[in-house]
Amino acid sequence: MSQNRLTDATSPYLQQHADNPVHWWPWCEEALSEARSTDRPILLSIGYSACHWCHVMAHESFEDPATAELMNRLFINIKVDREERPDLDRIYQNAHQLLAQRPGGWPLTVFLDPHDLTPFFAGTYFPPESRHGLPSFSQVLESIDRAWREQREAIGEQNHAMRAALTRLETTTAGERPGRETIEQVLHELARHFDPTHGGIGQAPKFPHPATFSFLLHQGAHHGHGEARHMALFTLERMAEGGLFDQLGGGFYRYSVDERWEIPHFEKMLYDNGPLLALYAEAWALDDRRPLFRHVCERTAEWVLREMQSPEGGFWSSLDADSEGEEGRFYLWDREEVASLLDEPTHDLFAARFGLDGPANFEGRWHLRVTTATDALAERFGLPPRAVRHHLKSARETLFAAREQRVHPGRDEKVLTSWNALMIHGMARAGRLLDRPEWIDSAARALDFLYQHHWKDGRLLATSRDGEARLPAYLDDHAYLIDAILELLQARWSDTHLGFAVELAERLLTHFADTDQGGFYFTADDHETLPVRPRPFSDDALPSGNAIAARALLLLGWLLAEPRYLEAAEGVFPAADSLRHTPHTATGLLDALDLALDPPTIHIARGSTESLDAWQPESLVPGDLVYRIPDDAQLSPALATKRAEPGRLLVYRCTGTRCETPFEPEA
Secondary structure (H helix, E strand, O other), X not given: XXXXXXXXXXXXXXXXXXXXXXXXEOOOHHHHHHHHHHOOOEEEEEEOOOOXXXXXHHHHHHOOHHHHHHHHHHOEEEEEEOOOOHHHHHHHHHHHHHHHOOOOOOOEEEEEOOOOOOEEEEEOOOOOOOEOOXXXXXXXXXXXXXXXXXXXXXXXXXXXXXXXXXXHHOOOOOOOOOOHHHHHHHHHHHHHHEOOOOOOEOOOOEOOOHHHHHHHHHHXXXXXOXXXXXXXXXXXXXXXXXXXXXXXXXXEOOEEOOOOOOOEEOOEEHHHHHHHHHHHHHHHHHOOOOHHHXXXXXXXXXXXXXXXXXXXXXXXXXXXXXXXXXXXXXXXXXXXXXXHHXXXXXXXXXXXXXXXXXXXXXOOEEOOOOOOOHHHHHHHHOOOHHHHHHHHHHHHHHHHHHHOOOOOOOEEXXXXXXXXXXXXXXXXXXXXXXXXXXXXXXXXXXXXXXHHHOEEOOEEEEEEEOOEEEEEOOHHHHHHHHHHHHHHHHHOOOHHHHHHHHHHHHHHHHHOEOOOOOOEOOOOOOOOOOOOOOOOOOOOOOOOHHHHHHHHHXXXXXXXOOHHHHHHHHHHHHHOHHHHHOHHHOHHHHHHHHHHHOOOEEEEEEEOHHHHHHOOOOOOOOOOEEEEEEOOOOOOHHHHOOOOOOOOOEEEEEEOOEEOOOEOOOO
């Protein structure tokens, strides 16, 4: 039997390592038992399939027979996909921060005591030979083995302190619910670190952070905060025109390595693009329907439909940064190739528009970003703006077709519940705001896929590949999915989808809630025992699960007049230490807090399908919600009080828990 046990994994990342000479195990009880019985430390390697440096370390070390022999002799080697096991990734990233006194990343390399899974050494990428102040990976392996054999007492003492420190990181004591003053404090803090030249918060590297700019956009739209509105819209504009956005194929890359949003790290993640699609659609609706923002929504949705949605309906996870062993190769251009594909007038316009008339910006080649505005091109070339746009559109289509002939980056075709929920929300909101029913169709297909494949015997599962679902779902999976369903219900009512949201909410309250301090744990109460049970309140690359749980339960509680949901949502805010000590790290939670402090108006319309489709509500303000419920819907008792009357269109207008007398809109 092969010693490498990754062949049957559902994770493409794990399968990438199935042929390594390393005797990899997946994270499982059998591997942990083997480590305990042999008293060998666990070498835990965490990464993901689109991770560039994960590929580099795999090629340099895990495919090397001599390094593999050392790993196999000294350790029990466990490979984990951080996208399938975010619980493990969170715990051991925090451990890296404590041990190394600096942020971690991927690949994450951690050595664990096999008896209690406590980490006693952690790093990220290690080279095959010593360089740039880093020891070689082989030196690390031999040093860890020697320490394990000769310094067990010291490691035990360190582990005791580490367990206490990890527990403290996840322990909060309920305090007072913050108020509007905390939101104002964070607005001031974000303004202080805002880049007025290029947009974004802070310096390079720059991440898109949709939760932060959604918070800023909402403060501008709901409260008239002009500076917040400017920070959001200006940043969205600069990201859209920069190299962070794929100017030919649509979709956003993961982050920019420079402050100008010019050169990205080229992987494309579903979890970025779902929230960004929703955010750009909102920005379009709030900013005089700016064509640039519509363009971004259209190109991003096209990319999702073309490359990221499976025939069965679920959304795949990511695209690699690399192709043919080179980062960004698929997206880069030589001047000669562009010139050979375009006629001279079109080429000159395209080159001036996207920077090909300037110096190369990525290792001797060009990565496209907007350098000249359309109006400036029209003046420079003596053409009407409409003609300029026509030439540019033609050039983009030609170059895109040529690019499609290249070797594509690898695609991670697992379906993650939480990331799918983010994209369902994005497609539903963009489809609703921009009146694109095919995007709403896409969102509904993905939700139906999750309901059919990831919802088993009243339990939600976290991941699937080729229709095979596995692993218990986390807080993010439940919270994001409730939030996505509520957005989709605004675009298209479904009794089944509402029922699914209620089942998810009940499971959230029963198995994830911290009934002592408030808020929600990241793992369910029947999850496997780990060194610590995380309870996240701050955002990272993804919005905090507690933030989205609070938002979703508020909206569902108001819609259904369910006080248990409202009470659980309100319990999140006093439980969150981050709101009291580092509120700028929790803009997702601040967005939910703002919702609690200033509830939106919810319009519930009842009538025939024809009358609901024809009705256009008047005097909506940003943040209002509209649910169009057909008169033949099978509703819960709470919603059934919003009665339909034959032949009439009735609208119930509610704010928080208070509803006005229904009215019949004028024809």
